[in-house]
Amino acid sequence: MDTQKSNTGWSDEELEASVDGYLKMLQLVNLGQPLNKKSEHELLRESALSARSLASVDYRMRNISAVFEILNLKPITGYTPAKNVGSGVVSRISRMLAQRGIVEFKDNAPTFDEELLEQRAAKLQSKPIKVQPEGITAPQQVTTTSTSYVRDPVVRAWVRQQAGGICEGCGLHAPFNLDNGQPFLEVHHVKHLAQKGSDRITNAVALCPNCHQRCHRSSDRVAFTEGLYARIGRLTPE
Ligand SMILES: [Zn+2]
Ligand SMILES: [Zn+2]
Incomplete structure (x- = not known):
């Protein structure tokens, strides 16, 4: 001990x-x-x-x-x-x-x-909440450890450059530009890194935040992901 x-x-x-x-x-x-x-x-x-x-x-x-x-x-x-x-x-x-x-x-x-917060909120959301919540005036700060992956900035940059400010998911323009003038697109790993996906251009796409969340959380995420493979020639299923 x-x-x-x-x-x-x-x-x-x-x-x-x-x-x-x-x-x-x-x-x-x-x-x-x-x-x-x-x-x-x-x-x-x-x-x-x-x-x-x-x-x-x-x-x-x-x-x-x-x-x-x-x-x-x-x-x-x-x-x-x-x-x-x-x-x-x-x-x-x-x-x-x-x-x-x-x-x-x-x-x-x-x-x-x-994750737990989202689970609880989703469950609560399914029934009408009759009393307006008081909330927490000064939320307590906790230090958490998280797992991250080392990724290649060149892959991220290249994928965004190819996209040219257009989301590879929906074909619409990035929703806004950053301070540096670059259009805001998020680089998503089609096979998630957590599922042992690679950090290569054959597994990465530039998406608007809506399409990105759709890949992770939508009820049609599997079909949507299949669509990415079908449409974007450089992608290789892993
Ligand atoms: Zn999109
Ligand atoms: Zn992602």
């Missing part, structure tokens, strides 16, 4: 002890009993959190408050939600809360995960 003293690298044991400590305090608060944060922190430092400073324990509790907020739950008032909590810590704490039956993931729960 990891016993680093920094705020990163907390072991599961340490994080679980913090979550349990937090939930114990929450229960006290809910029962209307006085809360002595310092003595609760000392108690934790006598066991699982012996490697951590008081300040460090307090900060971790504020991380848990941040996760409470993200999950649309009411945090303990004494712990102001920490800012910029890493997504790794957020998911670990969320998982621990779920294991303790605390979190019921609801369709209307805020999330930093774009």
Whole structure:
């Protein structure tokens, strides 16, 4: 197990002890009993959190408050939600809360995960929403890691040059020009990079944003993609 003293690298044991400590305090608060944060922190430092400073324990509790907020739950008032909590810590704490039956993931729960956000919104959108949502005044920032691919700028430039400002999907002009005067077209990989498609001109097309989204999300994306292969001579199915 990891016993680093920094705020990163907390072991599961340490994080679980913090979550349990937090939930114990929450229960006290809910029962209307006085809360002595310092003595609760000392108690934790006598066991699982012996490697951590008081300040460090307090900060971790504020991380848990941040996760409470993200999950649309009411945090303990004494712990102001920490800012910029890493997504790794957020998911670990969320998982621990779920294991303790605390979190019921609801369709209307805020999330930093774009895919999940879209899924939830699509589901909510299918029924009339009667009350105008309040939203989030100051959305919490989380740091996420994402996977990217190294791509060739020459391929991107060449494909756009060939397109000459005309979308290869619909044949219409790019919707606007950039500051540098170049027409705005997005270069799409017909077989997606995530599906092991190549970054070559035989697999790349210049599209307007509508056609680009259509390739990724439309109900007719397969047929639309077939149309690209049929129309654009340089493309080779991979
Ligand atoms: Zn288009
Ligand atoms: Zn694309």
